[in-house]
Amino acid sequence: xxxxxxxxxxxxxxxxxxxxxxxxxxxxxxxxxxxxxxxxxxxxxxxxxxxxxxxxxxxxxxxxxxxxxxxxxxxxxxxxxxxxxxxxxxxxxxxxxxxxxxxxxxxxxxxxxxxxxxxxxxxxxxxxxxxxxxxxxxxxxxxxxxxxxxxxxxxxxxxxxxxxxxxxxxxxxxxxxxxxxxxxxxxxxxxxxxxxxxxxxxxxxxxxxxxxxxxxxxxxxxxxxxx
Amino acid sequence: xxxxxxxxxxxxxxxxxxxxxxxxxxxxxxxxxxxxxxxxxxxxxxxxxxxxxxxxxxxxxxxxxxxxxxxxxxxxxxxxxxxxxxxxxxxxxxxxxxxxxxxxxxxxxxxxxx
Numbered sequence: 001x002x003x004x005x006x007x008x009x010x011x012x013x014x015x016x017x018x019x020x021x022x023x024x025x026x027x028x029x030x031x032x033x034x035x036x037x038x039x040x041x042x043x044x045x046x047x048x049x050x051x052x053x054x055x056x057x058x059x060x061x062x063x064x065x066x067x068x069x070x071x072x073x074x075x076x077x078x079x080x081x082x083x084x085x086x087x088x089x090x091x092x093x094x095x096x097x098x099x100x101x102x103x104x105x106x107x108x109x110x111x112x113x114x115x116x117x118x119x120x121x122x123x124x125x126x127x128x129x130x131x132x133x134x135x136x137x138x139x140x141x142x143x144x145x146x147x148x149x150x151x152x153x154x155x156x157x158x159x160x161x162x163x164x165x166x167x168x169x170x171x172x173x174x175x176x177x178x179x180x181x182x183x184x185x186x187x188x189x190x191x192x193x194x195x196x197x198x199x200x201x202x203x204x205x206x207x208x209x210x211x212x213x214x215x216x217x218x219x220x221x222x223x224x225x226x227x
Numbered sequence: 228x229x230x231x232x233x234x235x236x237x238x239x240x241x242x243x244x245x246x247x248x249x250x251x252x253x254x255x256x257x258x259x260x261x262x263x264x265x266x267x268x269x270x271x272x273x274x275x276x277x278x279x280x281x282x283x284x285x286x287x288x289x290x291x292x293x294x295x296x297x298x299x300x301x302x303x304x305x306x307x308x309x310x311x312x313x314x315x316x317x318x319x320x321x322x323x324x325x326x327x328x329x330x331x332x333x334x335x336x337x338x339x340x341x
Contacts, residue, residue, distance in 0.1 A: 004264055005288060006281035028334070035335040041232050044327040045239060048320045052242040055295065055316055056249040059258030066261055067249070086327070093323050098315060099290030161263050168280060176280035178263065179270065188262055215231050 001066075001157040001189075002094065002109055005102030007178040009168035012160055017107030023084055023115055030081035042219070046074045047086040049208075051094070058200055066197035069113050069153065072121035072146035072205040077212055079221040083118035108160055112153045121149030121205070125222055135213055138223070139206050146205030147198040151190070154197070158182075158189035243316035247309040250296060254305070295319075 008016075031043070050070035057065040074083040088110045094100040101109045122145070129141035162182030165175040178185075212220055228236075253259075260269070267285045271277045292298050295315040296308040303311065 001261065002264060004266075004285065006267065006278075006283070006285035007263060009280060031331070032334070032338055035331060035338070038229065038232075040328060040331050040335075041228050043331060044324045045232070045235055047323045047327050048239050049242075051319050051323055052239060052246060052316060055246040055312070057253050057258075057261075059253035059256040061256040061258065063258055064260065064262045065253050065258045089323060089327055089330075093319060093326070095288075095290065097291050097319060097322065098295050099288070099293050100295070102284070103288040104284060157263070170279060174276065175278045177278055177284075178281075179274045179278055180263075185263070192262065215234075 001112060001154055002091070002101030003105040003157065003161065004099075005104050007102070007161055007164070008105050008108055009164060009177050010104075011167060012164070013104045013108055016111050016160070020088075020107045020110050020115075024088065027081045027084040027088075030079075031085055034082070042078060043082055043086060046070075046078055046082070047090050050074065050087055051090045053204060054090075054094075058197055060192060060196060064192065066192060068146075068197065068201040068204045069117060069150060070201075070204065071113055071117035071153070072125075072142070072149040072201060073208045075118035075122040075149070076125050076142060076145060076205065076209055076222045077220050080118040080122040082221075083122075084114050087114035087118065108157075112156045112160075116156045117149045117153040120152045121145040122222065124148045129222070133223070135210075138213060139210055142209040143202035143206040145202075147202035150198045150201040151193045154189045154193040155186060158185040161185045239320065243320055244313060246316040247312045250308060250312055 034043075053070045054067045057067050059065050069087070071083050071087050074086055078086075091101055091106060091109050091113065095103055095106055095109075125141050125145035128144050129138055132138065132141075159182065161178040162180065162185030164178040165181045168176040170176055209220070217223065259265075265273070267277045267281055270281065292315070293301065296311050297303070298311040298314055299307050
């Protein structure tokens with residue numbers, strides 16, 4: 001769901017950049033509290049993980065592809081605000097180095113994958129897990145958090161793409177940017193994620209959280225008592 | 228870096244080596260781009276025209292590489308694309324890792340100083 005340049009009109013991509021600025025500012029403030037030398041490697045590795053997992057394209061036979069993002073894992077283990085920073089940096093490097101995602105669309109991509117997804121996943125996790133320490137419940141909550149987080153990011157992306165024919169057209173009514181309307185964009189993106197991609201995200205989230213549960217449960221942000 | 232973190236690093240390295248799975252399986256199953264990520268020529272094939280705004284903006288910015296598979300040039304044979312993919316995975320990982328560590332180190336030092 002890396003929106004390329006040319007799919008979003010300025011009236012979409014400029015405000016989305018604007019929304020990102022305060023989020024980036026707050027995220028930087030929040031990360032200050034955890035800048036210990038043992039924590040910093042986790043933050044750096046979380047970004048690398050997200051970058052790598054996004055390389056694993058999942059195909060729909062004869063159709064499109066998708067991928068997991070990893071934002072749910074990062075939100076659960078390191079907290080949503082660190083996810084904002086990690087994922088944003090990943091998206092930045094993907095754009096600059098590999099033209100994966102547009103530069104005008106960077107704000108939008110960050111909004112979808114570095115804000116919607118981490119926060120949605122985090123809240124879903126907290127909602128389903130409550131204060132439980134049951135490993136099974138934590139794993140199930142992780143799956144659901146990843147599943148829903150990616151789904152919401154996909155829908156957010158679909159909405160941004162789908163409104164383009166409405167808000168940016170030429171005098172003859174033809175779309176100036178992404179040509180598919182909401183009635184196509186949202187169902188397509190929603191279904192492919194509901195059926196396949198979100199399942200993968202859920203599994204990835206569950207597997208990684210399980211790994212941390214086994215070896216370093218005390219470092220999981222979302223399980224700490226006062227959170 | 229503690230033992231667990233070193234373990235994680237090994238997993239990440241393994242992930243980067245296995246990354247070509249991300250192009251091989253779609254290749255096998257004849258799948259194309261992600262929805263909404265087509266290039267403008269593909270859009271033209273699908274809807275019959277290139278939207279004017281897309282025409283203007285799509286060539287605005289070129290990444291250092293045009294894709295993860297194109298480090299050695301466009302339309303490379305699959306074996307080269309696989310190599311390119313692994314190199315992209317490792318290169319991107321290194322850049323991201325180093326960048327974040329630098330940013331956080333700088334940030335940590337400036338906030339300690341104040």
